[in-house]
Amino acid sequence: MQIVIPKDVLWILRKLNEAGYEAYVVGGCVRDSLLGREPHDWDITTDAEPLQVKALFKRTVDTGLQHGTVTVLNHGVGYEVTTYRLDGDYSDHRRPESVTFSRQLSDDLMRRDFTINAMAYHPEKGLVDLYGGEKDLAEKRIRAVGVPDERFNEDALRILRAVRFAAQLGFVIEPETRDAIRAHVKELSHVSIERIETELTKLICSPHPEEMEELYQLGITAEILPEFDRMMETEQNTPYHCMDVGHHTIAVMKGVSRDKILRYAALFHDIGKPECKTTDEEGQDHFKGHPAVGEKMAREIMKRLRLDNKTIDEASLLVYWHDFGVKGDLTEKSFRKGVSKMGLRHFPAYLELRKADMHGQSDYEWEKKVEGYQRIQEMYERLLEEKPALTVRELAVNGGDLKKAGIPAGPEMGRMLEHLLQYVLEDPERNTKEELLAEAGRKDIFG
Secondary structure, eight states: OOOOOHHHHHHHHHHHHTTTEEEEEEEEHHHHTTTOOOSOOEEEEEEEEEHHHHHHHHSSEEEOOOOOTTEEEEEEHHHHEOEEEEEEEOTTTOOOSOOEOSOHHHHHHHHBBGGSSSSSEEEETEEEEEEEHHHHHHTTOOOOOHHHHHHHHHHHHHHHHHHHHHHTTTTTOHHHHHHHHHHHHHGGSSSSSHHHHHHHHHTTSSSSSGGGHHHHHHHHHHHHHHHHHHTTTTOOSTTTTOOOOHHHHHHHHHHHHHHHHHHHHHHHHHTTTHHHOETTTTOOOTTTHHHHHHHHHHHHHHTTTTOOHHHHHHHHHHHHHHHTTTTTTHHHHHHHHHHHHHHHGGGHHHHHHHHHHHHOSSTTTTHHHHHHHHHHHHHHHHHHHHHOOOSSSSOOHHHHHHHHTTOSSSSHHHHHOOOOOOOOOOOOOGSHHHHHHHTOOOOTOOO
């Protein structure tokens, strides 16, 4: 198969070739091209050493000279050009202690993680595939280069990368590679939490978040997310559910879009259930209070994983609110109050999570669940149409109006504005300046 290489990349290859050096595109760009996917990055490998590369190109960045990498800038885009190399010993299960430059492409391909990432391509010489990567692509298989045990002993991050690639590509990890992962899973302790988060997020946001079960089966979550193991081991003996907490969670993750916040909210929406589980005299399980407990746990776990604050705050909020209205007893008044606390902008995400949560349950009282969901949708649509005040800023009075009415700035002003918001949420028609100033002038509001 011929790979279409961008013009700027071809220019770099030709420049190296014309100077007497070998040069190939390598790794992920070859893999993705063979799969018919558009590569995100184009990496180049060459027998030219870093200083020789720098001498050929006017604009370069010293990305990692000691490891053989120079970034060549072409039309404002950076392309990594790395010298063929052999890695020294890996004493920390993460990075080689030394790097030796090589003149052989085969040496460079030998040190790569998986066969599908160990292919190189040149527009004239064609595909160089020493480890059967093209066949593994065709058979949708993740297989370590050479001896799997050696590859994972070298770099424990490859453990997570194997499952992440399986999730992104819909592939299966072959048995010998899986066995090696199990044997080296404890070495994940050598991997920084930032790298773990990066790989976990890519998996979670992939087309196949069900690979979370593979993380569990291989013992990976026991090392990086033990709370997930508890979910996988927590049964739900209740007519409303047909799966344990973990498998229900995976079903919900599959049911929401590939949005980082939604996927993390789905992953953690029932994280509090193992902590809250009780069983009554008839043997039925209950999980009272799990959204509030789950919100706290989700926040702590995401901080531990060093996720960004936006994801932490918004995913935690969805965890807290995911059971809003689940009992089907919402009135228009209680709905307005709930949406006011949740925040109107979060409601579409709540609806998506709620729908996925519902579809991940049993068929028990299914019609009732659907009716409840549709009713919430209808109330939301009316809310958008009628636009009642849901925040202090949307009240017909502001702090200046209340100050003129004799209410001092500070905590008392804040209490009054919050009271007036609740007053309007009870009845949206009360949101007039005259009505609110009259309410604010009452002597008995705060006892």
